Amino acid sequence: MTADIENILADRDGAVATITINRPKVLNALNAQTLDELRRTVLALTHDPAVRVAILTGSGDKAFVAGADINELAAQTPTAGRDHAMSGQHVFDLIENMGKPVIAAINGYALGGGCELAMACTFRLAADTARLGQPEINLGIIPGYAGTQRLARLVGRGAALEMLLTGEPITAADALRLGLIHRVVTAANLMGESRKLAQTLASKPPIAVRYIIDAVNNGLQMSFREAQHYEATLFGLVSTTEDMREGTRAFLDKRKPEFKGK
Ligand code: COA
Numbered sequence: 001m002t003a004d005i006e007n008i009l010a011d012r013d014g015a016v017a018t019i020t021i022n023r024p025k026v027l028n029a030l031n032a033q034t035l036d037e038l039r040r041t042v043l044a045l046t047h048d049p050a051v052r053v054a055i056l057t058g059s060g061d062k063a064f065v066a067g068a069d070i071n072e073l074a075a076q077t078p079t080a081g082r083d084h085a086m087s088g089q090h091v092f093d094l095i096e097n098m099g100k101p102v103i104a105a106i107n108g109y110a111l112g113g114g115c116e117l118a119m120a121c122t123f124r125l126a127a128d129t130a131r132l133g134q135p136e137i138n139l140g141i142i143p144g145y146a147g148t149q150r151l152a153r154l155v156g157r158g159a160a161l162e163m164l165l166t167g168e169p170i171t172a173a174d175a176l177r178l179g180l181i182h183r184v185v186t187a188a189n190l191m192g193e194s195r196k197l198a199q200t201l202a203s204k205p206p207i208a209v210r211y212i213i214d215a216v217n218n219g220l221q222m223s224f225r226e227a228q229h230y231e232a233t234l235f236g237l238v239s240t241t242e243d244m245r246e247g248t249r250a251f252l253d254k255r256k257p258e259f260k261g262k
Contacts, residue, residue, distance in 0.1 A: 007034040008041050009059070015052040015202040016195065017045050020059050027066035028058040030113045032084070034069075039091045046098050049261065052202040052209075054098070055194045056121055057105040058114075061187065064104070064130065067112025070139065085144030088113065092120035092145055097217055099210040101201045105194040106130045107187065111169060116145040119154060122213065124180070125194050126172040127187035132180060133169030153220075155180050205243035205259040 009020040019041055021028040030038075045051045058064040068088070076084060095102055095117075104110075104121035110132045118124050118132070126132070134147050142148065143164070152160040155178040163170065172184045185193045201209070211234040219227035238244055242262040250257035 005037045005041065007031075008037045010041050010045070012051060013195075015050065016198040017048075017051045017054045019045070019054055019056045021057075021065055022059040024058075024060035024062070026069065027063035027109060028060070028114070029066050029069040030088070030117070031069035031072050032087075035088055035091055039087075039094060042091065042094050042098060046094070046100070052100055052206055052261075053198040054100060054102045055105050055191075055198055056095075056102055056117070057107055057191070057194075061108060063108040063114070064106045064110040065114030065117055066109045067114055067135070068144070073139070073141070081144070088116075088145035092117060096120045096122075097213070099213060100206070101198075101209065101213070103194050103198055103201075105190050106132070106172070106181065107190055109169070111135055112143065112147070113145050116143060116147040116150065119147070119150040119180075123182050123197065124175075125183045125185060125190060125197065126175060126181045127190045128172050128184050129187050130172045130175075131169040132172070132175045133167065134164050135167040135169065137165060137167040151180075154178075203259070205241070205247060205257075206261040207241050207243060208238050211238050 007021065007023050009022050011018055019038070021030070021034065021038070023029060023034060045054055101122040103123040103125060104118040106118055106124060106126035108127065108130055110118045110130060112135060115132050115134055134143050134151065136143050148160070148164060151163060159178050172181065175181045176184050183193070215231045215234050219230055222230060243259045246259060247257045
């Protein structure tokens with residue numbers, strides 16, 4: 001899909017793109033090259049109007065992503081470490097704010113940067129064999145791709161501190177119980193269930209989808225009052241779309257709407 005990309009596979013089936021992190025020999029660990037390739041892939045999909053939903057997964061059946069590449073971490077200087085964390089945060093922010101739903105299909109270990117990557121996605125479906133965690137503490141470091149922040153917001157301060165301070169990975173069942181993931185399925189059904197959800201989301205009006213993601217993500221950075229004003233503005237904007245006319249007319253005509261993203 002994008003030239004000169006080695007460690008990311010990207011393909012598209014209709015409106016659904018699948019992004020696969022493809023370094024199975026190191027359990028899909030994210031080195032600087034892979035992170036940059038992910039950034040370029042995400043930008044290409046963001047700007048491709050044919051793509052309405054993306055599924056993000058890892059190559060092989062063992063790992064989603066086993067974290068940042070520890071070979072690179074071991075050698076980094078303080079200034080390079082800060083730059084590294086900021087570029088990872090930037091890529092994950094791009095995913096969170098793609099304006100299209102991104103489904104993490106967690107097919108195995110989602111540790112460190114892998115758990116952080118999954119948390120930047122809109123949905124998290126996990127195989128029952130998956131393990132999620134933030135084991136950075138055991139390497140003498142802390143998460144650098146916003147893991148301390150997204151984890152605390154998703155599961156609350158208590159459970160986040162427990163995961164961050166013990167470094168112990170948790171099962172998919174426990175992750176579901178904590179609200180860290182949306183659903184657990186068998187490993188064999190993971191991609192099928194992810195595609196089914198992707199198809200449902202792809203049938204929704206894309207501008208309304210984008211504004212919902214925008215209102216939730218940006219609204220959470222604002223005061224409640226500011227966020228309400230922001231929501232009202234987006235509500236006004238979405239009322240100008242052809243899809244709004246189609247959705248309301250189809251309801252009144254008792255037929256299925258056909259949304260065009262206009
Ligand atoms: N960075 C670089 N290489 C990694 C890696 C990472 N984050 N995670 C795994 N690998 C490599 C291993 O070094 C090993 O390479 P080798 O075959 O050359 O020895 C290969 O991937 C397979 O991993 P291995 O540890 O042999 O598999 P396992 O089944 O015994 O254990 C894990 C799986 C996920 C428990 C273990 O690999 C692990 O703890 N990885 C690190 C997780 C982590 O701390 N992530 C946060 C980083 S900030």
